Amino acid sequence: MVILGRLKDGCTLSFFKGALLKDPKHLLEKPGPNTQAARVMRFTDVSKIKKLTPTLKALIREAAALEKSGAKVETGNAPKLDTPDELQSRFDEDPAFHEAFEALTPGRQRAYLMHFAAAKQSATRASRIDKCTARILDGKGLNDCTCGLSKRMPACDGSHKYA
Numbered sequence: 825m826v827i828l829g830r831l832k833d834g835c836t837l838s839f840f841k842g843a844l845l846k847d848p849k850h851l852l853e854k855p856g857p858n859t860q861a862a863r864v865m866r867f868t869d870v871s872k873i874k875k876l877t878p879t880l881k882a883l884i885r886e887a888a889a890l891e892k893s894g895a896k897v898e899t900g901n902a903p904k905l906d907t908p909d910e911l912q913s914r915f916d917e918d919p920a921f922h923e924a925f926e927a928l929t930p931g932r933q934r935a936y937l938m939h940f941a942a943a944k945q946s947a948t949r950a951s952r953i954d955k956c957t958a959r960i961l962d963g964k965g966l967n968d969c970t971c972g973l974s975k976r977m978p979a980c981d982g983s984h985k986y987a
Contacts, residue, residue, distance in 0.1 A: 825891045826884060834868040837880065839887050843897050846886065849879065858938065861897035905937040910949045914957075924961045932965035939966055 829836035839845060842852050842863020852863035865880075867873050873880070907915075915922035925933065936956060943949040956966065964970055973983040 825887050834866060836864050836866050838862055838864040839883065841887065841890050841895065841897050844890055844895055845883055847883075851876070851879065852883075858934075860899045905934060905941065907937065908940050908949050910946060911937075911940055911953055914953055921957065921961065924963065927963065928960065928965065932968075935966040936960065 825840060827836075827838040827840075829838060838855065839852065839862065841861055843861050845852060845863065847863070851865055853865075855862055855864045865876075915925070925936070928936070939956070940949050940952050943952055959966070959968070959970065962970070971983070
């Protein structure tokens with residue numbers, strides 16, 4: 825329902841279903857441009873927390889009520905990401921690779937598209953695609969564990985480093 829985060833210069837209060845919360849004072853913000861459901865409040869001093877205590881309590885109560893009600897955030901509103909030209913070329917060359925990519929969950933596809941498109945140079949995008957090809961063919965997401973040792977499946981927690 826909520827996460828408290830401690831940072832070097834402050835703290836955060838994050839709501840998993842923050843998009844559903846009533847926020848007339850516009851205190852909640854998206855943690856990143858691609859976030860759909862979560863909302864966060866950032867604090868750098870205790871006085872702001874004390875000042876907002878009644879509002880914070882109300883938001884937490886509302887979040888608890890939403891959780892009990894089973895309310896869900898509609899996540900299909902994310903903007904469609906463009907397929908980089910280098911990835912489209914790979915799809916055209918290798919239909920099995922394209923089929924494997926399409927078999928991934930929408931979230932995994934989105935993570936790969938964001939990762940590939942973040943590179944500024946075409947050569948870097950092509951290199952990233954090459955490095956991820958085996959993972960995609962294995963049906964793994966960008967952040968999924970491939971070593972099989974993670975205690976936090978499907979994500980990788982770095983357990984392989986200590987094996």
